[in-house]
Each structure stands twice: as structure tokens, then as C-alpha cells.
Amino acid sequence: MKKLLAVYFSGTGNTAYAAEKFCSCLSASEISCKIYSIENFDKTAAQDFNADTVLIAYPIYGSDMPRIMKEFISENGEIFKDKDLITLVTQHSFSGDGGALAARLIANSKIHTASMHINLPSNISDSTKFIKIKNGGKINAVTAKADYKIAERAANIMRGKIVKDGTGFLSWFAGFFAQRLWFKYFIEKRLRKGLKIDSGICSRCGKCAECCPMKNIDIFDGNISANNNCTLCQAYHQERLASSSKNSLLDSVQYAPHQARR
Ligand SMILES: Cc1cc2nc3c(=O)[nH]c(=O)nc-3n(C[C@H](O)[C@H](O)[C@H](O)COP(=O)(O)O)c2cc1C
Ligand code: SF4
Numbered sequence: 001m002k003k004l005l006a007v008y009f010s011g012t013g014n015t016a017y018a019a020e021k022f023c024s025c026l027s028a029s030e031i032s033c034k035i036y037s038i039e040n041f042d043k044t045a046a047q048d049f050n051a052d053t054v055l056i057a058y059p060i061y062g063s064d065m066p067r068i069m070k071e072f073i074s075e076n077g078e079i080f081k082d083k084d085l086i087t088l089v090t091q092h093s094f095s096g097d098g099g100a101l102a103a104r105l106i107a108n109s110k111i112h113t114a115s116m117h118i119n120l121p122s123n124i125s126d127s128t129k130f131i132k133i134k135n136g137g138k139i140n141a142v143t144a145k146a147d148y149k150i151a152e153r154a155a156n157i158m159r160g161k162i163v164k165d166g167t168g169f170l171s172w173f174a175g176f177f178a179q180r181l182w183f184k185y186f187i188e189k190r191l192r193k194g195l196k197i198d199s200g201i202c203s204r205c206g207k208c209a210e211c212c213p214m215k216n217i218d219i220f221d222g223n224i225s226a227n228n229n230c231t232l233c234q235a236y237h238q239e240r241l242a243s244s245s246k247n248s249l250l251d252s253v254q255y256a257p258h259q260a261r262r
Contacts, residue, residue, distance in 0.1 A: 001053045005046055006035040008057035009069045011233025014090040014120040018150060019057040022088060025154035038072045039213055046079055053113065054080050056102040057088040060095040062183025063175040065102065067231045068213055073105045085109035088116045096175020099166035116153050117165040118146045192230045199224055211235050
């Protein structure tokens with residue numbers, strides 16, 4: 001490997017963190033890396049870079065790839081054609097065959113060189129009461145483990161040692177039957193319907209609409225509406241953390257499970 005083109009989607013920052021960490025490990029070994037989020041992807045510059053290897057990184061939603069990432073891959077398939085492929089997924093704990101999903105979509109990639117399942121503090125804690133939000137020391141411990149695994153996998157790749165998480169039959173079986181099958185048809189639809197905007201609290205600041213990668217929230221003439229296009233990425237949480245305003249649209253957008261927990 002001489003040149004790596006890295007492309008990621010990240011709702012709440014985990015995948016961006018992991019992809020950047022991985023690229024900085026490779027850069028230290030003098031691999032030339034270009035990294036883009038799919039929202040800031042520059043197709044012409046990516047093509048001109050002429051990488052021999054592509055990294056595709058995404059978070060896991062119900063053992064599946066976010067819809068926005070699937071759409072991106074199908075629109076830009078020709079850029080990944082004939083390149084070696086590395087996949088990186090971030091997850092709370094389990095995805096079964098998460099790392100194999102991109103390899104299946106990019107059918108004409110040359111070699112699936114490696115895949116990594118990286119556990120990081122979870123944003124699904126916001127959507128279910130069963131997974132607790134981790135705090136302080138626990139977050140640091142999970143992140144330190146992730147850092148170690150990313151550095152180890154980068155070193156493996158440099159030594160030509162191939163490790164592929166999630167690519168065997170059992171991983172597919174577990175990913176499909178334990179989660180993907182029912183998540184898509186039962187949970188995702190329910191969570192998407194749960195996206196509610198409380199127009200009483202909303203100050204129409206527009207920050208949520210701006211940061212939604214799916215353009216799912218519209219503010220027009222003082223009216224706010226949510227289209228049925230949410231991928232559950234929770235990107236607005238990042239904005240909410242950065243926002244000093246308590247009385248913004250960000251505080252009035254909630255998921256049904258959130259409300260159930262109160
Ligand atoms: C709707 C939804 C579904 C998720 N499903 C899974 C899952 O099946 N397995 C898992 O380990 N983590 C799951 N997670 C947790 C995320 O994959 C994890 O927090 C990821 O690192 C988030 O990445 P990001 O910050 O780049 O968006 C889910 C999160 C969301 C929001
Ligand atoms: S509405 Fe929120 S959770 Fe849904 S896609 Fe947009 S930013 Fe992500």
C-alpha cells in the first residue's frame with residue numbers, strides 16, 4: 001500500500017475518530033492518506049489522488065450499514081473499483097458481519113485486505129433504556145482499548161498480516177438473524193416515527209436542520225417539519241453538546257424511547 005483514500009460517515013463522532021486515528025497510524029509509516037467525510041467528499045480530488053487502497057468506515061445500526069453510506073457507495077462505486085479495500089466499523093459491542101457489509105456492496109474491489117470492528121462508547125444509549133450511558137472512567141477505558149486495536153491493526157496491515165473481522169459464515173448468520181432482519185422491519189421504523197419536534201420549545205434557530213446529513217428537518221416560513229428520511233444518526237446530539245443555547249430546536253427534538261424513559 002502506498003496511497004490510502006479514506007471515506008467515512010459518522011453521526012456522533014466515533015467513526016470519524018477511529019478513521020482519523022487509523023490514518024494517522026498509517027501516515028506514521030509513510031503511507032500517504034487522504035480522508036473525507038461523505039458530506040465533504042470531493043470526487044474530483046479523490047479521483048486525482050489515485051489511491052491504491054480505500055478505507056470505508058461507518059457506524060453499525062442494527063448490524064447494518066447506515067442508509068446514507070449505502071447511497072454514497074452506490075453513487076461513487078467507480079472510485080472504489082479495482083482498489084484494495086479496508087473496512088472499519090464502529091459499534092457499541094456487536095455487529096456480526098458489520099465489516100463485511102461494504103465489501104459486499106463494492107463487488108469489484110480487488111482484495112478485501114482487512115476489516116476492523118471497533119467498540120466505542122455508544123450512541124445507542126440514547127435510543128434504548130437497555131444499554132446504559134457510560135461515564136468518565138468507563139468511557140476512557142473503552143476508548144483506550146479502541147486506540148490499541150486500531151494501532152495494532154494498522155501495524156498488522158503494514159506487516160502484510162491480514163485480519164478480517166466479521167467475514168465468516170457464522171458472523172453473517174449472527175448479524176442477519178440476531179439483528180439485521182428484525183431491526184430494519186420492526187425497530188428502525190418505530191424509532192423513525194418517534195422523531196418529534198415540539199414547536200412550543202423550538203426557537204427556530206435552525207441548527208438541527210443545518211447539521212442533519214439527511215436534510216430531514218425543514219424550517220420554512222417559521223414552520224418546522226420532519227420528513228420521513230431519518231437514518232437515526234443522532235448528529236444533532238453533537239450540535240447540542242456544542243450549543244450554549246438551552247432553548248433551541250436541538251432541545252426539542254426527541255425520540256420516542258427518550259420520552260418513554262422519563
Ligand atoms: C440506531 C442505532 C443502532 C445501533 N445498532 C448497533 C448494533 O447493532 N450493534 C452495536 O454494537 N452498536 C449499535 N449502535 C451503536 C453505534 O454503532 C455506535 O455508537 C457507533 O460507534 C456510532 O458511530 P458514530 O458516532 O460515528 O455515529 C447503534 C446506534 C444507533 C444510533
Ligand atoms: S433527523 Fe437527526 S437523527 Fe435523523 S438523520 Fe437527521 S440528524 Fe440524523
